[in-house]
Every structure is written in C-alpha cells, then in structure tokens.
Amino acid sequence: MKNTMTNQPHTVHRAPCTLKVGLVQQSNTADIQGNIDKLFSNIRDCAAKGAQLVVLQELHNGLYFCQTENTRLFDLGETIPGPSTDLFGRLAKELGIVLVLSLFEKRAPGLYHNTAVVIESDGTIAGKYRKMHIPDDPAYYEKFYFTPGDLGFQPISTSLGKLGVLVCWDQWYPEAARLMALAGAELLIYPTAIGWESSDTEEEKARQKNAWIISQQGHAVYNGLNVIAVNRVGHEDDPSGQTRGIRFWGNSFVAGPQGEIIAQASTTQEENLVVEVNLKRSEEVRRWWPFLRDRRIDAYGDLTKRFVD
Numbered sequence: 001m002k003n004t005m006t007n008q009p010h011t012v013h014r015a016p017c018t019l020k021v022g023l024v025q026q027s028n029t030a031d032i033q034g035n036i037d038k039l040f041s042n043i044r045d046c047a048a049k050g051a052q053l054v055v056l057q058e059l060h061n062g063l064y065f066c067q068t069e070n071t072r073l074f075d076l077g078e079t080i081p082g083p084s085t086d087l088f089g090r091l092a093k094e095l096g097i098v099l100v101l102s103l104f105e106k107r108a109p110g111l112y113h114n115t116a117v118v119i120e121s122d123g124t125i126a127g128k129y130r131k132m133h134i135p136d137d138p139a140y141y142e143k144f145y146f147t148p149g150d151l152g153f154q155p156i157s158t159s160l161g162k163l164g165v166l167v168c169w170d171q172w173y174p175e176a177a178r179l180m181a182l183a184g185a186e187l188l189i190y191p192t193a194i195g196w197e198s199s200d201t202e203e204e205k206a207r208q209k210n211a212w213i214i215s216q217q218g219h220a221v222y223n224g225l226n227v228i229a230v231n232r233v234g235h236e237d238d239p240s241g242q243t244r245g246i247r248f249w250g251n252s253f254v255a256g257p258q259g260e261i262i263a264q265a266s267t268t269q270e271e272n273l274v275v276e277v278n279l280k281r282s283e284e285v286r287r288w289w290p291f292l293r294d295r296r297i298d299a300y301g302d303l304t305k306r307f308v309d
C-alpha cells in the first residue's frame with residue numbers, strides 16, 4: 001500500500017471567536033426607579049455599541065445597603081424569578097443580549113442571598129449563582145443579610161459560552177476562580193461593590209485598589225481566562241453616621257488570559273465600556289503555560305482544611 005502521509009505541518013483553520021462585552025459602571029442613589037431607568041439607558045447604550053454580553057455591578061438596583069444592620073432593609077429582597085428578572089429579561093430579549101444581574105434574593109422568610117442571575121438573549125433565566133464568600137467588616141456587614149451560597153462554583157451555560165460568574169468578595173479567593181475554570185468556565189465575571197472608607201490615607205487607598213486589580217489579574221493568569229470586573233462608582237453615605245461612608249473606586253476592567261489590562265474605567269466617573277475579548281486566546285495561552293497540566297492534585301488535600309497546624 002502506498003504511504004500517502006507526509007511530514008508537512010498540518011494546518012488547522014479556525015474561525016475567530018470574539019465577544020463584545022459591555023461593562024456598566026454607574027453611581028446609585030436611594031431612588032431605585034431612577035437607578036433602574038439609568039441602568040436601562042446604559043444597557044441600551046452598550047447594546048447600540050455592539051455589546052453581546054452586558055455585566056452590571058453588584059446589587060445594582062439601589063444603594064449598597066450593607067453599611068448598617070437594619071432589619072427593615074430585608075424588605076428590599078425579591079424572589080428569583082421575580083420583578084427584576086422579568087423587567088430586565090424583557091430588555092435582554094428586546095436587545096438580543098445576554099445580561100448579568102446582581103440581586104438581593106429572598107429565598108424564603110428569613111433566608112436571603114446575594115445572587116447573580118444570567119439572563120439569556122431570549123429573556124429567560126439561564127442560571128444563577130449565590131455569593132459564596134460573605135464579608136463582615138465595618139461598612140460591609142453582609143453576614144447580617146446574606147446566607148452563603150449553596151449552588152457551588154458552576155459556570156452558567158449561555159448562547160455565548162459558559163460564564164463563570166462570581167460576586168465581589170469571591171474575587172479574593174483563588175479557589176473560587178480555579179473551581180470555575182475546572183468546571184469549564186470560558187470567562188470569569190465579577191459584579192462588585194468595593195471602595196474606600198474616607199479616613200484611609202492616600203497610600204492605603206492605593207494599596208487596596210492595586211491589590212484588588214492584581215488579584216483578579218492573577219485569576220486571569222493562572223486560569224488562562226479573560227476576567228470581567230464591574231464596580232460601582234461615587235460616594236454613598238453611612239446612614240448611621242458611624243463612618244464617613246464609602247467612596248466606590250470604580251476602575252471596572254477587563255483583563256486578558258495573561259493578566260494584561262485590555263480596558264479600564266476611571267476611578268470617579270460613570271462609564272459604559274464596550275470591549276472586544278478574544279475567547280480563543282485562552283486555548284493559546286494554556287498551551288504556552290500549561291498550569292492545569294502541571295497541577296499536583298495528589299498533594300493538595302490540605303486545601304480543604306481551615307488551617308494546617
């Protein structure tokens with residue numbers, strides 16, 4: 001039999017796989033309807049600029065209410081499905097976009113979560129993620145309001161791919177990003193509400209903001225994935241007067257799979273960013289840097305312990 005094989009390199013032709021992502025960085029007031037109206041306007045603006053996926057900031061309908069502990073604020077909770085998923089679902093269907101929401105979920109009387117919801121382009125709910133890591137710090141009293149999530153670290157399948165959606169405080173935990181990546185996430189997404197207490201020095205403010213950015217660049221690098229981080233901006237008073245409130249530092253950004261900053265918003269201004277990300281680069285980078293191949297999964301058992309004495 002004639003051998004028809006040659007030593008010529010085999011050329012593989014692949015169509016480009018890019019995605020336009022809209023990041024809505026806005027300030028909020030106590031006027032929930034006004035906030036939602038502004039969100040609608042900003043989402044429409046992103047869609048008009050070609051965004052296929054739009055990501056909103058954490059708890060985007062209102063003020064960041066966790067600066068105090070107040071039982072009356074549980075009235076802000078809503079069911080999923082519920083008013084917000086219906087409202088934003090209609091907009092997503094109208095615009096033909098996938099939309100990432102961040103809501104105060106009322107699961108049952110006395111049981112609430114900080115929940116991200118992904119709306120498919122037909123207006124239906126593609127899936128949800130309940131925030132797993134819950135902070136409890138001055139001005140961030142989230143443990144009073146939110147039960148830790150129980151849905152695990154599972155990507156949400158959409159028409160645009162598998163989205164690894166996490167929420168704010170989750171961004172400090174490499175385990176969360178890694179588990180999303182191991183479960184097949186093609187993109188890491190972090191709706192966020194983080195800022196400075198006004199009495200911090202300028203040097204301390206810079207350290208905090210830089211640590212926040214660097215940590216998420218790290219998630220991008222060691223998982224070989226694009227990272228989308230969307231923060232709010234502006235100052236929100238502490239209703240109790242115990243602190244000077246929070247000035248949210250904005251800086252919403254997109255990092256590529258080598259940690260490179262592709263686009264970044266300002267520290268003080270409301271902005272809509274529409275950024276094209278190349279999802280195929282994840283495969284390329286993982287071939288160059290095969291971190292998943294070289295993991296010593298046989299030696300990581302202590303990661304499930306609180307501390308190794």
